Amino acid sequence: MITANSKKTVMIEAVDLCKSYSTGSEQFHAAKNVNLELYKGDFTVIMGSSGSGKSTLLYLLSGLDSLSSGKVYFKGQQIDGYSEKEITDFRSNKIGYVYQSINLIPDFSLFENVAFPGYVAGRGKNEINMRTTNLLKMMDIELQADRLPSQVSGGQQQRAAIARALINSPEVIFADEPTGALSQEQGTIILDILTEINHKAQSIVMVTHDIKAACRADRLILVKDGQIDGILELSKYSPEDMKARENQIFLFMSGKG
Numbered sequence: 001m002i003t004a005n006s007k008k009t010v011m012i013e014a015v016d017l018c019k020s021y022s023t024g025s026e027q028f029h030a031a032k033n034v035n036l037e038l039y040k041g042d043f044t045v046i047m048g049s050s051g052s053g054k055s056t057l058l059y060l061l062s063g064l065d066s067l068s069s070g071k072v073y074f075k076g077q078q079i080d081g082y083s084e085k086e087i088t089d090f091r092s093n094k095i096g097y098v099y100q101s102i103n104l105i106p107d108f109s110l111f112e113n114v115a116f117p118g119y120v121a122g123r124g125k126n127e128i129n130m131r132t133t134n135l136l137k138m139m140d141i142e143l144q145a146d147r148l149p150s151q152v153s154g155g156q157q158q159r160a161a162i163a164r165a166l167i168n169s170p171e172v173i174f175a176d177e178p179t180g181a182l183s184q185e186q187g188t189i190i191l192d193i194l195t196e197i198n199h200k201a202q203s204i205v206m207v208t209h210d211i212k213a214a215c216r217a218d219r220l221i222l223v224k225d226g227q228i229d230g231i232l233e234l235s236k237y238s239p240e241d242m243k244a245r246e247n248q249i250f251l252f253m254s255g256k257g
């Protein structure tokens with residue numbers, strides 16, 4: 001189950017990444033000198049206890065938040081120095097984001113929600129319609145295409161959010177607790193979708209605190225007090241391995257105390 005990284009292509013590199021907040025007279029360090037490489041095609045999972053800095057790290061690696069110091073490279077290009085326009089282009093074309101809170105536009109139908117970032121990225125109407133239709137089919141929500149988010153289940157909303165994240169064929173999907181607000185059944189459907197697109201070469205970086213969700217990883221990064229506490233390399237997920245993976249992750253985390 002253990003694999004080597006020697007043949008993998010680095011997609012994102014963090015160098016001495018720091019993020020601090022002023023809390024009164026003190027500085028709180030949510031990310032402390034993080035050095036990390038993320039690889040193309042991986043399903044990377046970031047785990048750690050509440051407040052350990054998982055979301056902070058995700059936001060810094062995806063260019064959604066500013067660093068206090070350090071550098072982030074995306075395919076060798078330093079993104080923390082990007083201008084406003086460059087970072088907007090980067091967010092719109094290179095990455096897709098899926099949130100625990102789903103964040104669909106309430107007055108837009110599922111179709112319009114999925115299509116919208118296509119317009120922001122400057123694609124043509126026909127291409128956007130074709131992409132949106134295909135993604136809604138892939139997510140098995142084409143029958144709900146004309147409904148508002150409030151008229152479908154949480155799991156269907158999250159499937160629309162994944163479709164929206166995929167509309168501009170991003171190089172990497174960042175997902176922050178994407179199953180956190182869903183029932184176990186709906187959560188499993190979302191994890192199955194993420195696993196399926198990862199097996200088709202989509203790079204994914206997902207934050208979770210749930211070991212079952214973490215089993216989908218082929219690389220698990222454990223965060224503690226804003227630092228990397230350990231990295232576990234796994235094989236690609238297959239359902240038959242579930243129990244063995246759960247044990248392996250449990251042992252890895254217990255070993256970290």
Ligand SMILES: Nc1ncnc2c1ncn2[C@@H]1O[C@H](COP(=O)(O)OP(=O)(O)OP(=O)(O)O)[C@@H](O)[C@H]1O
Nearest residue numbers: 021028030048049050051052053054055056057209
């Ligand atoms: N704007 C802020 N100001 C001050 N401290 C903050 C701010 N945002 C986050 N923090 C602190 O940084 C630390 C890391 O937060 P972060 O949200 O990254 O943790 P997390 O591991 O994702 O937590 P959870 O699992 O509970 O979502 C926490 O202690 C949090 O309180």
